[in-house]
Amino acid sequence: MTSKNIVVLGASFAGLPMTHYLIKHLPEEYTITLVSPSTHLYWNIAAPRAIVDPELLGKGKDDLFIPILPAFEKYPSGRFTFVQGKAVSTSPETNTVTVQTINESMDVKQVNIEYLHLIVATGSSTAGGDWAFKAAGSGTDVATRAALGSTRDKIAAANRIVISGAGATGCELAGEIGSKYHKSGKHVTLLSSASGLLPAAPPSVGKAAEGHLTKMGVEVRNNVKVTSETKKGDVTELVLSTGETIETDLHIATWGLVPNTSFMPKDLLDGSGWIVTDKYLKTPTHSNIWALGDVTHWGNRGIGAVAEHYKSVSTNVLAAITGKDESSFNEYKHKDDLALIVPLGPWFGRGTGILFGWKVWGVFAWALKGRTYMISMARPIVEAA
Template sequence: MSSKKSDSEKITIVIVGGGIGGLALLNALSTSIDPEKHTVVLVDARPSHMHLISALRLVVSDADDLLNKAVHPYGNHTFRNKFAGNGSFVHGSVTSVKFGDDGKGGELILDNGEIVAYDVLVLATGSSWPRPLGFPTESRSAIEEHIMARRAEFSAAKDILLVGGGSLGLELAGELKDIFPSKPVSIIHRERLLLNDTYPDKYRIAVQKAVEDRGVTVLLGDAITASNSSDVSTSQVPEGGFVTEQGKKLNPDLVVPTWGNRPNTSYLPSDLLSSTGHVKILPTFQLPAYPNVFAFGDIIDWKEQKGAAKAAFFHTPKVAKNVMVYLDLSERASTCDLMASRRSAKYTGCMEMIMITNGKSRGLGYFNILWGIIVGSWLITLLKAKTLMIGRIPSQTGFTPK
């Protein structure tokens, strides 16, 4: 008689979010779990993985065939190593979570009415982004329609205003100037300098000079008035244009919200969230009240700038280890805090770093090591700008485009 457990008897690990962080965790766990005891379910709001690092170039033009290279479907190929044949993908958005008592399993409620049971839950739902990166969720064809619509908008526009001078606005400006070098592009940013004060003034000033050298107009210390904010989010330009808070008149024919990301956590009860909507966690990435629930990536309440590199390279190894520690302790019917504290990996943060591309062959980076190092276009082009790390995607998704 076979001693192999049925799927219903196995411990189910559910990962919500198939972005860079979620896939990194899935792949990390796939070499550690016991396929006789554990199974995994990946839940994502979209049917395809969106490689957000390349998304701004993707929505501006058809350069480099990014639609084929950067949008990978989920499927059997997603589950490799010990998860091969031992994992499943569910397409749906989580609307609420039912938490179990005393660290026991719970359930996810999806927007399509489906219920997904879990024993261990990992939340990696990332960020919600404004319109350029607000990709639809229902189908691959809807994603493609969104991309084509954004390309058509940018192509038809005669004067483009980007509202927000963080990395999103800066990188979009660079992509636009690559494809439409003579088209007027402006960035309006509420702060005294571009980006935010996580980064030193010398870097923020250098970034401004770099985009201005490409013909981008930068308006600092100013913003679109509150009465016009709804027009900004929908790209509609009021008749007669905008008057900024500082009284400057702007009359673009396309306005694009680029004010950055928000944590995608609306499915969680407010008592688990900070005032900014981020998930409160312990240094082990566990939720304080639910030791079988983990969260990492952009959604966590941790004093650091959010980014794909942090989720993939700094959060993921510790989350993967701590999930395995939790599974081991659960199997022994012991959730002893002392044992967990000795074996679990604690997160204490990591250095701040940022690489801002300025089109395909320019960019500036900052690494908060030593005295704070600014790196120039040669290195940023090599590391990111030229290819936008497209070559890494098949190793993350298990899918190779034809």
């Protein structure tokens, strides 16, 4: 293993801070290669509002997509390389990752990149379609902006909208649509396959969300899910688990995450495709392959978990490179404590959630997240401030 190149796959909430940290702290003979399909950070936390009306993000709307490369210009020449593309295969035996490069004209080619250590922070995609809750299509900012605009236009044109999936994303989207269009005659239906909304939270939190949404005219249906979907002209026919068939102009599925790990060897993944790591967030069979963020098998896939992952991986990669053993590593201590803040539109006091085991009042949900979807946090991540 002669390469002194560290490869980071993914340039979002996990990969960007990791890359900046390594450039700042590694001995100067080491280089860092960052691979991402996008040249911009997409603040997808704000997706439910950006999909419906980005103007309601206020001054922060311009930070929905932030270029990531200018922040790397401050580092010495030759330390950092950016490759726009997606990993398509990994060879732990040769310490090589194969990347399919892309650009805005969609010219593609494959390049092989050698690594001393590989850090995987490729995240996940939504299972229910390209609605821009995550990076869409090819993963470029151009593709995601296009998906945002397309979804927004479809919502504006639809008279009947069905949202399936009543986790945070589904509830937030229903709240944004309900807030903007509650007097327009649109009929919005939110389907939950569980006995209530936000099923990961205590029932009182879901009840609070349902109360806010019904006041906006959103129809909430619990214990029901979509079993099949058929497009018939401009109408979509949905068959529900109750046996009922309903028609809608637009069906938006918000349920489920799919790991972005198709390029990883199967023996490094669990049965659902997430990367299996040990307590130091490295793979058990390859001590130079690490994972952090959504892509790991640990669950609790929220932005709050990223900070703990980052603390462990940044410390441990640096320790490994400088010749230290596991006694110097930072052990990741997984927590399943639920932290959930769910704004339900931009109106004051509309929202709910759970934090530190306590149900969050609507005014706090609005203040913490509902005003701007925390978009002011995006630029410090990009700039490593």
